[in-house]
Amino acid sequence: MITLIDYGVGNIFAFQNVYKRLNIPTKIAKTQEDLADAEKLILPGVGSFDYAMVQLNASGMREKLDELVLEKKVPIIGICVGMQMMGNRSDEGKLEGLKWINAEILKFDESLIQQRTKLPHMGWNDVTPIINHPLFIGLEKEAIFYFLHSFYFKCNNPEESIAVSDYGLSFSAAVNKDNIYGIQFHPEKSHQYGEKLLHNFAKL
Numbered sequence: 001m002i003t004l005i006d007y008g009v010g011n012i013f014a015f016q017n018v019y020k021r022l023n024i025p026t027k028i029a030k031t032q033e034d035l036a037d038a039e040k041l042i043l044p045g046v047g048s049f050d051y052a053m054v055q056l057n058a059s060g061m062r063e064k065l066d067e068l069v070l071e072k073k074v075p076i077i078g079i080c081v082g083m084q085m086m087g088n089r090s091d092e093g094k095l096e097g098l099k100w101i102n103a104e105i106l107k108f109d110e111s112l113i114q115q116r117t118k119l120p121h122m123g124w125n126d127v128t129p130i131i132n133h134p135l136f137i138g139l140e141k142e143a144i145f146y147f148l149h150s151f152y153f154k155c156n157n158p159e160e161s162i163a164v165s166d167y168g169l170s171f172s173a174a175v176n177k178d179n180i181y182g183i184q185f186h187p188e189k190s191h192q193y194g195e196k197l198l199h200n201f202a203k204l
Contacts, residue, residue, distance in 0.1 A: 002026045002202060003038040007059040009052045010044025010082065014188035018195055024202050032064035038074055040202065041065075045081030049105065049151070050093030052081045069100060073179040077201050083175070083182030084153055092151050101177050102156040112168030119150040121167045127174070127185065129163045135174065135181060135200050136163060143193045145173070145185035153184060 002019055004012045006028045019026045029035045043065075045052045056062055068074040078086045087097045090105035097105070110118040124144045129136040136143070145165075152171035155161045163174035165184070175182045181201065187194030 001037075001039050003029050003035065003041050005035075005041060005043050005061065005065070006030045007052075007056045007061065009055050010046055010079065011188060012044065015042055015044065015198070018188055018198050019202070022195065022199050022202070024199075029061065030059070032061050035061060035064045035068060038068055040204070041068065041074055041076040042201075043076060043078040043082035043085070045079060045083070045085060046148075047081060048092055049081060049084055049090040049097075050095045052085055053093070053095045053097065056085065066098075069180060075179045075181070075201070075204050077181040077183065079183060079188075080149060080186055083184055084151065086175075086180060086182050087153060090151060100180050101160060101175060101182065103160075103172075103175070104154050104156070105151045106154050107151050108168055110168075114168070120148055121150065122148045125165050125167065125185075127163050127165050129174075131162055133162045133174075133176065134204060135176070135197060137200050138196050139193060139200075144190070145183075145187065145193055145197075146189040147185045149184060153182065 006012050084105045086100045087103035091107040160175050160177045161172040162176045164170045165173040173184050187197045
């Protein structure tokens with residue numbers, strides 16, 4: 001069972017549709033009571049860092065999520081801004097992040113970007129695993145994913161970065177610390193590649 005955290009930010013139904021095709025059951029959590037029996041969690045996110053943090057804090061689920069993730073070690077994957085929220089802070093806002101992973105979220109240096117349209121980093125890009133990791137089984141070669149972001153996740157412990165992509169610089173496209181996973185791209189928009197990754201997460 002995959003529990004989708006619905007705090008008003010992110011397309012919950014897109015993830016439901018992927019898992020329905022995979023015959024993997026899901027449930028939606030809107031309150032801390034909904035999280036009680038969670039086995040695996042997805043934290044989606046779109047938009048700005050501070051807005052997402054405000055919405056999560058206001059949802060009443062923040063304390064329960066800390067308990068599940070940090071104490072009970074329930075596997076969780078953050079998507080796009082959901083991943084960025086797992087870090088300490090972001091150049092995009094003033095609020096503190098969840099601090100589940102020791103990382104800073106930094107704005108891309110536009111002077112390093114060759115494309116005519118600098119930011120956001122939008123569209124398909126290669127993702128290269130830098131270690132053999134179960135999240136990327138079957139995606140070791142020629143996997144591409146859909147991105148939409150202007151800020152990137154910089155791990156203070158480089159060993160927690162498990163896959164990279166390039167947009168003016170090499171940045172962490174996926175991270176992992178214990179039971180905590182994060183991906184900068186949108187698997188729900190990445191066709192068969194994203195479906196495979198979400199299937200891999202369900203099997204962890």
